[in-house]
Amino acid sequence: MGSKLSIALLSIKLLALAALATAxxxxxxxxxxxxxxxxxxxYLARAGDCTACHTAAxxxxxxxxxxxxxxxxxxxxxxxxxxxxxxxxxxxxxxxYRTMHNGRFPDGGLIYPAMPFASYTKVTRAxxxxxxxxxxxxxxxxxxxxxxxxxxxxxxxxxxLGWRTLFFREGEFKPDPTKSAxxxxxxxxxxxxxxxxxxxxxxxxxxxTSQSDAFKGGLIPMQNWYAPSLTxxxxxxxxxxxxxxxxxxxxxxxxxxxxxxxPMAEVVHNSLxxxxxxxxxxxxxxxxxxxxxxxxxxxxxxxxxxxxxxxxSLGKTVYDKNCASCHGTQxxxxxxxxPPLANNQSIExxxxxxxxxxxxxxxxxxxxxxxxxxxxxxPFAGLLSDNEVAAVVSYIRTAWGNRGTPVxxxxxNELRSAPLN
Amino acid sequence: xxxxxxxxxxxxxxxxxxxxxxxxTTSQPPDTMAARVEACTPCHGNxxxxxxxxxxxxxxxxxxxxxxxxxxxxxxxxRKYPPMNYLLEFLPDPYLEAMAEYFASExxxxxxxxxxxxxxxxxxxxxLLATSGDAGRNIPACVSCHGPGxxxxxxxxxxxxxxxxxxxxxxxxxxxxxxxxxxxxxxMQLVAGHLTEADVTAxxxxxxxxxxxxxxxxxxKGTYALPxxxxxxxN
Numbered sequence: 208m209g210s211k212l213s214i215a216l217l218s219i220k221l222l223a224l225a226a227l228a229t230a231x232x233x234x235x236x237x238x239x240x241x242x243x244x245x246x247x248x249x250y251l252a253r254a255g256d257c258t259a260c261h262t263a264a265x266x267x268x269x270x271x272x273x274x275x276x277x278x279x280x281x282x283x284x285x286x287x288x289x290x291x292x293x294x295x296x297x298x299x300x301x302x303x304y305r306t307m308h309n310g311r312f313p314d315g316g317l318i319y320p321a322m323p324f325a326s327y328t329k330v331t332r333a334x335x336x337x338x339x340x341x342x343x344x345x346x347x348x349x350x351x352x353x354x355x356x357x358x359x360x361x362x363x364x365x366x367x368l369g370w371r372t373l374f375f376r377e378g379e380f381k382p383d384p385t386k387s388a389x390x391x392x393x394x395x396x397x398x399x400x401x402x403x404x405x406x407x408x409x410x411x412x413x414x415x416t417s418q419s420d421a422f423k424g425g426l427i428p429m430q431n432w433y434a435p436s437l438t439x440x441x442x443x444x445x446x447x448x449x450x451x452x453x454x455x456x457x458x459x460x461x462x463x464x465x466x467x468x469x470p471m472a473e474v475v476h477n478s479l480x481x482x483x484x485x486x487x488x489x490x491x492x493x494x495x496x497x498x499x500x501x502x503x504x505x506x507x508x509x510x511x512x513x514x515x516x517x518x519x520s521l522g523k524t525v526y527d528k529n530c531a532s533c534h535g536t537q538x539x540x541x542x543x544x545x546p547p548l549a550n551n552q553s554i555e556x557x558x559x560x561x562x563x564x565x566x567x568x569x570x571x572x573x574x575x576x577x578x579x580x581x582x583x584x585x586p587f588a589g590l591l592s593d594n595e596v597a598a599v600v601s602y603i604r605t606a607w608g609n610r611g612t613p614v615x616x617x618x619x620n621e622l623r624s625a626p627l628n
Numbered sequence: 629x630x631x632x633x634x635x636x637x638x639x640x641x642x643x644x645x646x647x648x649x650x651x652x653t654t655s656q657p658p659d660t661m662a663a664r665v666e667a668c669t670p671c672h673g674n675x676x677x678x679x680x681x682x683x684x685x686x687x688x689x690x691x692x693x694x695x696x697x698x699x700x701x702x703x704x705x706x707r708k709y710p711p712m713n714y715l716l717e718f719l720p721d722p723y724l725e726a727m728a729e730y731f732a733s734e735x736x737x738x739x740x741x742x743x744x745x746x747x748x749x750x751x752x753x754x755x756l757l758a759t760s761g762d763a764g765r766n767i768p769a770c771v772s773c774h775g776p777g778x779x780x781x782x783x784x785x786x787x788x789x790x791x792x793x794x795x796x797x798x799x800x801x802x803x804x805x806x807x808x809x810x811x812x813x814x815x816m817q818l819v820a821g822h823l824t825e826a827d828v829t830a831x832x833x834x835x836x837x838x839x840x841x842x843x844x845x846x847x848x849k850g851t852y853a854l855p856x857x858x859x860x861x862x863n
Contacts, residue, residue, distance in 0.1 A: 476718040573718035583667030627710040
């Protein structure tokens with residue numbers, strides 16, 4: 208009853224707003240060329256997800272001041288509004304391009320790689336200029352940058368040189384002539400503005416390889432989420448997904464194959480949902496293209512067999528009682544809203560961090576244009592013991608032909624204290 | 629806030645155009661708010677009536693504007709409870725509004741008032757604060773804002789009945805320590821700032837002993853004037 212009423216009320220509000228929006232768009236069109244470049248810059252700034260870092264919770268747009276926790280202390284993002292005193296109001300387009308392309312301040316000083324210039328270096332000069340034109344057009348905000356709170360020796364910017372030697376390759380995107388224009392457009396967006404590699408590569412605080420361990424100054428925020436490989440079909444490689452499922456996932460946050468959550472929900476919410484159909488499709492074509500055939504299944508579990516079979520049978524009990532109403536007794540779900548768990552790569556991966564956290568914290572996919580009222584999953588942290596969490600995660604990773612491995616109560620316990628923001 | 633607001637405005641304007649963008653070929657969850665808030669009900673009860681956990685509040689029947697303000701505050705982190713801050717982080721304004729309206733329109737009966745563990749004197753002190761305040765210490769009567777029947781007022785002032793003592797004192801404490809803030813001017817912070825620990829215990833205990841009123845609905849907007857301004861209750 209109540210819900211019907213509120214949905215009806217809601218749609219009236221929406222219609223009114225939609226009418227307003229059409230009027231506003233018509234006005235935009237009349238504004239001509241500078242308007243065009245600013246609109247393009249705004250679109251590109253969305254593709255680069257600048258707001259995720261440069262706008263603080265309840266802060267003014269692009270005024271910075273958002274804390275980024277790292278293992279070395281807290282970095283605060285900068286004010287990139289056109290305020291001459293505290294923002295980038297005195298910068299030229301050349302200065303801005305230098306920051307995007309080469310990770311340096313106008314005076315040549317080194318920028319921390321928490322600003323993803325290692326990806327933005329691929330952005331073309333024309334796109335950089337458009338973003339700059341857009342940033343010049345927004346409301347200036349007079350707000351001083353907060354000094355970073357980094358521990359010795361990480362407060363010394365000269366250390367960034369070491370990082371740059373290891374990981375930074377300056378250079379705009381070079382199209383691959385053997386691939387289609389669409390593939391190349393997708394590659395440009397994924398490798399450049401999308402800075403997907405900032406999370407989805409071994410050089411990060413999550414999937415850290417020995418290579419990144421060697422570089423103790425790796426200045427990447429701690430998230431306690433696993434960002435899967437985008438090239439391995441055993442992880443988030445999308446080789447056997449249809450283009451439609453990929454574009455649905457990127458644009459709406461849900462798909463027939465799986466959903467986004469955690470940090471990836473943020474990416475879809477602030478950035479990917481705003482990309483147009485052509486660009487989304489180009490990204491999908493590229494992502495599908497880079498996926499490699501699955502390597503052999505991972506080494507078997509570290510748990511003794513008897514222990515893991517006990518866990519798995521307890522897991523089935525927990526699952527039937529708490530999960531089957533949404534995810535189905537055979538893990539079939541009711542996709543896209545209640546995702547399938549059978550044949551879902553994101554729970555079978557070697558790392559079980561994501562499914563464990565999903566069970567502990569629950570979640571909603573992001574509310575997007577294509578899925579404005581997503582369905583949610585309750586957090587089970589307060590309802591299940593460590594042993595029950597381990598059991599149910601072990602069960603969903605191995606039931607219905609899934610090829611993951613069991614996890615221990617200790618794995619579950621460790622993630623109870625993972626930060627929720 | 630601006631960015632968030634801008635983003636959600638964009639969501640609003642395109643919502644209507646995108647109906648059914650997501651494929652709907654297999655069997656689907658029910659297209660209801662009840663199914664959409666299943667992530668909330670293990671803690672708040674199926675109809676928002678609350679659960680046995682004394683810190684998990686009832687939501688049912690509270691003014692929609694009040695509930696919406698709370699959801700906005702949790703989403704931005706202005707009010708802190710990490711499991712809820714996390715769930716709401718990427719949900720747009722109109723959806724939070726729909727959730728607020730859903731729980732506001734549910735009316736499961738109020739719980740039985742619990743016998744109190746505190747002494748008669750303490751209860752009497754609680755009653756005095758709630759109904760008359762303490763002018764000498766700048767404490768306004770709770771009824772002056774929460775209403776003569778303590779059932780609250782549309783759109784932003786919640787009733788104080790049907791809440792457990794532990795929850796009420798935790799909330800008053802949260803205001804005193806700054807982990808809960810409301811829209812500015814945050815009148816509840818002023819009120820809570822003048823209360824001592826003993827006042828909090830007394831008023832929370834007395835409120836929890838009140839029987840359910842015949843009509844628990846919040847009174848309409850403007851039924852009475854507030855003693856001073858509250859950001860959550862625009863005049």
